[in-house]
Every structure is written in C-alpha cells, then in structure tokens.
Amino acid sequence: MLRFRDILADGGLIEMVVWRLAQEVPPSRHCFKYRLVYVVDGERIIGFDNERGKGDHKHVGLREVPYQFVDVDRLIDDFQAEVERWKSAH
Numbered sequence: 627m628l629r630f631r632d633i634l635a636d637g638g639l640i641e642m643v644v645w646r647l648a649q650e651v652p653p654s655r656h657c658f659k660y661r662l663v664y665v666v667d668g669e670r671i672i673g674f675d676n677e678r679g680k681g682d683h684k685h686v687g688l689r690e691v692p693y694q695f696v697d698v699d700r701l702i703d704d705f706q707a708e709v710e711r712w713k714s715a716h
Contacts, residue, residue: 627658628698636713639665642705644698653681656695662705664712672712674705684708 628644644660651659654676664672673685674693682695695701
C-alpha cells in the first residue's frame with residue numbers, strides 16, 4: 627500500500643512501509659501491517675510498528691510504548707510529529 631524511503635539533509639534515514647492484509651495481526655484490531663522508522667548513524671531513533679503478539683507500539687530511543695492506531699494517515703502524521711519532536715530536542 628505504501629513504500630517510502632528517503633535520506634534527509636541531516637543524514638538521517640526515513641523509511642515507511644504499510645501493507646493492507648486480508649485479516650488482522652493479533653492483537654492489533656485492524657488489517658494493516660506497518661513499519662515506520664527514523665534512523666541516524668545506523669541507530670533506530672524513532673520506530674512505529676505492529677507485530678503478532680505485541681500489537682501496535684512505538685519506539686522512542688530505547689523506550690517501547692503502546693501506540694493507539696487510528697488509521698494510516700494518522701499513523702504517518704504521528705510518526706512525522708515524533709521525528710520532528712526528537713529533531714527539535716537534539
């Protein structure tokens with residue numbers, strides 16, 4: 627459904643991949659599988675993903691916290707906002 631990859635002016639890497647599935651990936655309650663990541667110097671700084679058994683969650687630095695998936699547009703907006711927050715703080 628979506629595949630995007632870009633190297634930013636600051637040297638960071640953004641990659642966003644979203645698949646539409648025929649059925650949910652438990653415990654997620656929607657039919658999307660996704661992986662969005664912001665990488666700097668080979669290290670994942672921000673990541674949003676869902677996986678069987680874990681469900682929707684995000685990574686901010688070394689922390690992993692639940693994420694409330696609403697829809698794909700909101701997912702992308704939330705990811706971009708998290709990346710901008712991190713960049714502003716660093």
